[in-house]
Amino acid sequence: MSSSTPFKMRLVHLDLKGAPPKVSYLSEVFPLFHALGANGLLIEYEDMFPYEGHLRLLRAKHAYSPSEVTEILRLARLSELEVVPLVQTFGHMEFVLKHAAFAHLREVALFPNTLNPHEAESLALVQAMIDQILELHRDVRWLHIGCDEVYYLGEGETSKQWLQQEQNSHSKLCLSHMQAVASHVLTQHPGVTPLVWDDMLRDIPPEQLKASGVPQLVEPVLWDYGADLDVHGKIFLIGKYQECGFQRLWAASAFKGATGASQALPPVEHHIRNHELWLQVAGSGPVDALQGIILTGWQRYDHFSVLCELLPVGIPSLAACLQSLVHGGFAEDVRLRVERFLGVSSLEITDTVSxxxxxxxxxxxxxxxxxxxxxxxxxxxxxxxxxxxxxxxxxxxxxxxxxxxxxxxxxxxxxxxxxxxxxxxxxxxxxxxxxxxxxxxxxxxxxxxxxxxxxxxxxxxx
CATH class of the missing domain: 1.20.58 (Methane Monooxygenase Hydroxylase; Chain G, domain 1)
Incomplete structure (x- = not known):
């Protein structure tokens, strides 16, 4: 496939914390992803991973078995899709911290969102999760360790006492946990590089980022799912991250699951516009600053929210977005090509009154x-x-x-x-x-x- 895209890696995100597809369905859509221009997958397992031992209680009722994970990886290889697993290690830990056995590791006792970074057992927990996931993904080059939307950080009783010390801050608390998790990945799993969502890093002063050592450990994923994405703001942020020492950066767009917690059908034009703006960022910023883009397809806003657009109804949007990246935009000829490929007369599905x-x-x-x-x-x-x-x-x-x-x-x-x-x-x-x-x-x-x-x-x- 000829490509004029600045994004060498194009990963389709599979969010399995809601409506996880059967392996038989994945066997049908992986070749489609490849044909449309994807060359990788970001698989967010959450409770669909077959955790063992004391982590076994994290499994959902229909969690994949180890053999099914192996089959998913085989199917991905057949379709030339490089797999990057994702495991949350800080925020969005509801699928772990909702269980009574781990509730004592919450940052705020009432809320299961965020892990308490002061507890040694917290780090041991995420290390065990990482080790089990990488045991079944032995040939991966990247592991996404999440770290987005770490709500209520600093509001736990231990954190409040810690923050009273003059040299401590919310930023330091966040960076120290990222540093500990990333260091475990790099030391125990050589050859695997951690990725992190970038929202918790955006407002940290450059000097503090540099001093933390985190830029030498992780690759940040700059995410923005809006049709009004600020191109110049993103270019400025890329420059800031590069100045702080981050060697490689990624982008993250969305093809579904980003326009409403209960959205039933994806607004295709919104998502196409989001990708066109990301192409502007990549084309106007430093050359090769962004080595890849993750097309996110959220299935829930968090572990407790309702389902948003199911993967099958998101396929037309995904097709349009991938082809936009491959061809450097979504001109009329690209639109016609996508419609012919999918066998549809229009990509936009009308959400009529019942x-x-x-x-x-x-x-x-x-x-x-x-x-x-x-x-x-x-x-x-x-x-x-x-x-x-x-x-x-x-x-x-x-x-x-x-x-x-x-x-x-x-x-x-x-x-x-x-x-x-x-x-x-x-x-x-x-x-x-x-x-x-x-x-x-x-x-x-x-x-x-x-x-x-x-x-x-x-x-x-x-």
């Missing part, structure tokens, strides 16, 4: 003669039953068919718990509203007086 919403909120018979007021009191004009009930029954039948089709499609890619969650969040509310309407309508109809007909005794004398 048919149930239309019936309940726009149908004049429902809104005018069977409002919530009428439904609570089981009041309905008899003729309105004939206007509302047939349409509602027909709609419920179509929804039931759709539910069966959706479940069958989802079963090809996902495990039962992910399907249950997605259906309960996105489909069941509509069917339940429709069923409730029909139930209320039936109860209201049952309270209608029986009709009279000729020949019945009406109480009048013959």
């Amino acid at each position: 048919s149930v919403d239309t019936l309940l909120e726009r149908n004049r018979y429902v809104t005018g003669w069977f409002s919530p007021y009428h439904r609570r009191r089981k009041l309905v004009h008899p003729v309105m039953i004939q206007h509302i009930q047939p349409e509602a029954l027909s709609l419920l039948s179509r929804w039931n068919q759709l539910v069966q089709q959706l479940e069958a499609a989802l079963q090809l890619a996902f495990y039962p718990d992910a399907i249950e969650e997605w259906m309960e969040e996105n489909v069941l509310p509509s069917t339940q509203r429709l069923q409730a309407l029909l139930q209320d309508l039936g109860e209201a109809a049952a309270q209608q007086p029986p009709p009279t007909s000729p020949g019945w005794d009406t109480g009048q004398n013959p």
Whole structure:
């Protein structure tokens, strides 16, 4: 594949902390990733990694087995995708710190977000996680150790006492933990370089960054998922990091999962614009400053949030973004090429109002003669039953068919718990509203007086 992109490495992010794909599905999409221009994967295992020993309780119900991880790596090699595993080691530690066995290692006792960096057991914990992951990823060149969004750092009781000492600061606390984790990777796993998200580094003064030794240990990943990315600001930040001694830098964009915690469909044009701006950064900044870009595809905002766009519906956006990187932009010929490749007429999927919403909120018979007021009191004009009930029954039948089709499609890619969650969040509310309407309508109809007909005794004398 000819390439005019300044990004030599193009990694697709697989966020497995929500709706993790079956291995059989990955076997189908890895060749697609490669064909679209990817040459690597950032795999964020979280609770899908088959931890052993005292870490075994971290496993999700459908966690991959060691043999499945080995198969994922084999499939990646077949599609010429270099794998970079990611394990959180500081912030976003909910999948670990939610467990009672590790709750004492929280920075703030009430919140499972952040690890307490003062505890020796905290460092031992993340070291054990790293060692187990690298045991199954023996030939990797990079390990991403997270370290983004370390919320509440410095707010724990031990940290508050530590920060009272004059020479100590939040920045020093953050850098010292990064330094300890990265040093473990480099000393125990020679040849593996740690990557870190850069948000906790951005505002640290250059002199403090230099003095920490961290620039000699890690490669920062500058992330920005906005369609309004500040190109000049990013170029300035690259210069700052280089001045501090960071030898290699990475960028991170997004093809899904970055525009709303409950977003169902990715806004493709937003993500294309994000990549076009990153191309401007790479083209205007120091030559070869960014050795690669990670196309993030978040599946949850954090361990406890709802699912956002599923991977299958993110494929058109991913295709557009990868091809933008490969061809140096998203001109009309690139758009047409992507649409032909995917076999679609348009990359942007319209998020239309559901048919149930239309019936309940726009149908004049429902809104005018069977409002919530009428439904609570089981009041309905008899003729309105004939206007509302047939349409509602027909709609419920179509929804039931759709539910069966959706479940069958989802079963090809996902495990039962992910399907249950997605259906309960996105489909069941509509069917339940429709069923409730029909139930209320039936109860209201049952309270209608029986009709009279000729020949019945009406109480009048013959």
